[in-house]
Amino acid sequence: MENLQNQRVLIIGGSNGMGLATAQRLATQGAEVIIAGRAQARLDAALKHISGKAGAYTVDFSDEASLAQLFATLGRIDHLVITASSSAAWGSIRDIDGAALAKAFEQKALGYWRSIRAALPYLRKDGSITLLSGAASRVAIAGTAGLAAVNGAITQMGQALAKELAPIRVNVVSPGLIDTPAYDDFAPEAKQGLFDSIAKGLHVGRVGTSDEVAQAIEFVVTNGFTAGALIDIDGGAR
Ligand SMILES: NC(=O)c1ccc[n+]([C@@H]2O[C@H](COP(=O)([O-])OP(=O)(O)OC[C@H]3O[C@@H](n4cnc5c(N)ncnc54)[C@H](OP(=O)(O)O)[C@@H]3O)[C@@H](O)[C@H]2O)c1
Numbered sequence: 261m262e263n264l265q266n267q268r269v270l271i272i273g274g275s276n277g278m279g280l281a282t283a284q285r286l287a288t289q290g291a292e293v294i295i296a297g298r299a300q301a302r303l304d305a306a307l308k309h310i311s312g313k314a315g316a317y318t319v320d321f322s323d324e325a326s327l328a329q330l331f332a333t334l335g336r337i338d339h340l341v342i343t344a345s346s347s348a349a350w351g352s353i354r355d356i357d358g359a360a361l362a363k364a365f366e367q368k369a370l371g372y373w374r375s376i377r378a379a380l381p382y383l384r385k386d387g388s389i390t391l392l393s394g395a396a397s398r399v400a401i402a403g404t405a406g407l408a409a410v411n412g413a414i415t416q417m418g419q420a421l422a423k424e425l426a427p428i429r430v431n432v433v434s435p436g437l438i439d440t441p442a443y444d445d446f447a448p449e450a451k452q453g454l455f456d457s458i459a460k461g462l463h464v465g466r467v468g469t470s471d472e473v474a475q476a477i478e479f480v481v482t483n484g485f486t487a488g489a490l491i492d493i494d495g496g497a498r
Contacts, residue, residue: 262482265290269481270337272296272321272375273344275306277440278392281470282341282477287312289478294337296330297344321371327378339481340379341390342372345442349406356406364406369413376421388429390480391418392473395436395494415490422488429487431480436494438468463496 269286273279274295283293283306292313297303303316319330321344331337349356349364356364372391383389393414396407411434418432437458443451459466476493480486492498 262484263290264482266292267338268292268294268334268336269339269341270294270296270334270379271341271343272319272371273342273392275299275302275316277343277442278435278438278470278473278477279341279343280306280309281474282343283310283314285471285474285478286481287314289482291339294334321375322366324374324378327374331378331382335382336384337379337382338384338387339390340375340383340387341477341481342375343392343477344368344371344375345392347407347410349410350403351406352403353405361406361409364410365413368410369417372414373417380425383428386427386429388431388481389421389425390477391430391432392477393418393432393434393490395434395492395497398434398492398494399497418490419488426487429480429484431486431489431491433473433476433480434490434492434494435473436462436468436492436497438470438473440470459495461497462494466495468493468495 269291271279271283274283275297283295287293287310294315296317296319298320300318307316317330320326345368347364347368391414394411396404397411397415415432422430455467473493476491
């Protein structure tokens with residue numbers, strides 16, 4: 261297991277949900293965690309929940325200039341974790357037109373692509389990159405073809421990049437339904453209804469927590485023999 265003491269880990273998407281849970285875990289291992297996201301207020305609030313060495317920077321990963329500025333400011337990093345997304349491609353193909361799907365790609369898959377490109381000059385030669393995809397790309401569920409397309413792109417780019425960028429270790433973690441602030445916009449009954457209906461189909465009978473995914477991210481970041489892996493943290497969704 262790699263010792264994270266004094267290792268610098270950048271988490272793009274670290275101000276909320278699974279990214280924040282990852283920051284909390286890695287900071288307790290002695291890492292210097294840098295969380296990045298678009299909203300300064302969310303970053304400030306998140307920092308209060310991280311014990312250890314932590315910093316926060318604003319970035320919009322859909323904007324190459326914003327990413328370039330972030331990395332120029334930070335300098336060297338040892339590990340990159342990308343959890344960010346504001347993608348919303350839920351629904352039938354009948355309701356999602358090409359422009360809506362292109363926007364969903366912009367808000368997730370292309371942001372991952374741009375972030376990796378921007379990070380490479382600054383990333384330790386044998387560091388790691390961890391990407392978050394999603395169970396929609398691993399299980400056939402009606403109404404999730406858009407999510408499947410966006411997350412499938414990440415799963416597949418991760419596999420190829422693991423070969424291309426070695427000895428940087430590239431790994432993909434694929435969450436199932438996880439109770440995070442991503443569902444805060446749902447009406448409470450709609451959210452509970454969604455969670456209950458998904459939970460019924462899972463081996464574990466419940467949806468997941470951010471920390472359960474963060475545990476898998478911690479594993480791939482610190483396990484020096486894990487490269488090109490795809491890890492499903494989905495309660496048995498497949
Ligand atoms: N929750 C689930 O059930 C679930 C299931 C499968 C897959 N996933 C995937 O798992 C990952 C983590 O999900 P989550 O639920 O933890 O997300 P979340 O709670 O919604 O947090 C998303 C984070 O990304 C940041 N972000 C969004 N757009 C950004 C941008 N353009 N540039 C930089 N930062 C940006 C957000 O901060 P700002 O808004 O301030 O920028 C926030 O810190 C996502 O990739 C999601 O697609 C989630």
